Amino acid sequence: MDAFDSNSTFLLNHSKPNDSVRPWTPFDGCEERPAGIFFDLTAQIFNVILGLPANVTVLWLILRKTGESSTSDIFIFNLAVMDGFFGCMVPLDIVNVFLLNNKDVWYAQKFAYGVKDMGGPLFLSCICLDRYVAVLHPITFTGLKDHKYRAACSVVVLAITLAYAIAKAIGGIENFEKIFTVSILTAFAFMLFCNISILWALKRSGPGKDEMHPMKKKAFKMVLSILAIIVFNYLPPVALFPFQQYYSVDVFKCYIQPFAFSFVNISSSTQPLLYLSRVENTKLCSSTRTNSCVLSPLLNSLFTHNCTAKFSTNTIIKYADDTTVVGLITDNDKTAYREEIKQLADWCRTNNLCLNVSKTKELIVDFRRQGKVHSPVYIEGSAVEMVNNFKFLGVHISKDLTWALNTSSLIKKAQQWLYFLRMLKKICLHPRILTNFYRYRRRAY
Numbered sequence: 001m002d003a004f005d006s007n008s009t010f011l012l013n014h015s016k017p018n019d020s021v022r023p024w025t026p027f028d029g030c031e032e033r034p035a036g037i038f039f040d041l042t043a044q045i046f047n048v049i050l051g052l053p054a055n056v057t058v059l060w061l062i063l064r065k066t067g068e069s070s071t072s073d074i075f076i077f078n079l080a081v082m083d084g085f086f087g088c089m090v091p092l093d094i095v096n097v098f099l100l101n102n103k104d105v106w107y108a109q110k111f112a113y114g115v116k117d118m119g120g121p122l123f124l125s126c127i128c129l130d131r132y133v134a135v136l137h138p139i140t141f142t143g144l145k146d147h148k149y150r151a152a153c154s155v156v157v158l159a160i161t162l163a164y165a166i167a168k169a170i171g172g173i174e175n176f177e178k179i180f181t182v183s184i185l186t187a188f189a190f191m192l193f194c195n196i197s198i199l200w201a202l203k204r205s206g207p208g209k210d211e212m213h214p215m216k217k218k219a220f221k222m223v224l225s226i227l228a229i230i231v232f233n234y235l236p237p238v239a240l241f242p243f244q245q246y247y248s249v250d251v252f253k254c255y256i257q258p259f260a261f262s263f264v265n266i267s268s269s270t271q272p273l274l275y276l277s278r279v280e281n282t283k284l285c286s287s288t289r290t291n292s293c294v295l296s297p298l299l300n301s302l303f304t305h306n307c308t309a310k311f312s313t314n315t316i317i318k319y320a321d322d323t324t325v326v327g328l329i330t331d332n333d334k335t336a337y338r339e340e341i342k343q344l345a346d347w348c349r350t351n352n353l354c355l356n357v358s359k360t361k362e363l364i365v366d367f368r369r370q371g372k373v374h375s376p377v378y379i380e381g382s383a384v385e386m387v388n389n390f391k392f393l394g395v396h397i398s399k400d401l402t403w404a405l406n407t408s409s410l411i412k413k414a415q416q417w418l419y420f421l422r423m424l425k426k427i428c429l430h431p432r433i434l435t436n437f438y439r440y441r442r443r444a445y
Helices: 035-063 073-100 103-136 138-143 147-170 177-203 214-246 249-265 267-278 298-303 335-350 404-426 431-443
Strands: 314-319 322-327 361-363 385-387 389-392 395-398
Touching: 035 073, 035 249, 035 267, 073 103, 073 147, 073 267, 103 138, 103 147, 103 177, 103 214, 103 249, 103 267, 138 431, 177 214, 214 249, 214 267, 249 267, 314 335, 322 335, 361 389, 395 404, 404 431
Parallel strands: 361 385
Antiparallel strands: 314 322, 389 395
16 A cells, blocks of 8 residues: 555555564554554544534535525535434444454545545535625625536546545555545645635725624624634644654654544544534533424423413413413403412522513503502512513514504515615625515515
């Protein structure tokens, strides 16, 4: 085997069936220098423990999306599939290295390494290109939002990846390692160009503005974190492999190669973790907030299932982490209503839930001709604010139970977006872009 074989840290020197010189060991040629191999072994175990569950979670999140998905989701999905496949092969790799020493398994391992070598940088480049066009060429991006273009691009990348992985598994191709060197250098330079261009575009403030818009600032930080991870994962092989001739064969095989590839392999964990960090409501569930995980509001409903109304004149409505108490007061008797609120506060305290009194509002609907002054409700010593209207699940409810406030709110929003539509029409945008803008805003309502 050549001294440089892309991403084959544990396959340093496989014994041939008729090789009677000495038995093959995973550290053959590196018995005195095992540090690099152990370093890469640690990174691969980390991928199994953390990276594999993270990739499965990414796949599950993308598949369960009911609304309009991101344009890059198809690339992220394929990347998660390949990283998950690579993580599943690690236990087999370790068992074969130390126990089985099976040549057929060795071919499967080299195929998995080939998938990781070529597929990872190519799909990351596709993601960077997609975001580059979206930020710097938005009009062109609007015309290319159809998922069929990204599906076709994914098919091409998968075909190249499979061809490379099969060729790597079969072996025997002269100067084959140069394909990986050229591809990783090209992909790294392309990803740097796309992300730096995006950062430069986001950094520029709008006309008449001295500070960056909060949304631009958030996108800037996200792209900057992506760029940092790309540099962390791919800079070591890019910086070290072109200077292979300056190292001795043993040093390169036992130190440089496993050390550099450990950073590439660890991308199977860093990339899905970065995706999960950007997805809303993907935090682990805490003991006090059940709405902070991806299974909300189901978990919240299960957790608060036994929180029911004690009195027949009251009703408790629960949705996610919002709870509404509706009480019917007859003959000015508020005992049942106030006792219900007290019971709810006690239940929350017992079950380690915290009521935010500052966000709690009380709306009293009273159609009596002689209006009376109502005393406020107290929760844990704090008075609940009484209001004339409030917004419940997107609907404005007023104390006179009319639709005037809700209707005026909808009209105001519609007028705002119609104004934007008129401004876009004045700059002579294509009718298809105007239609897409109208459809997207209409779905928001």
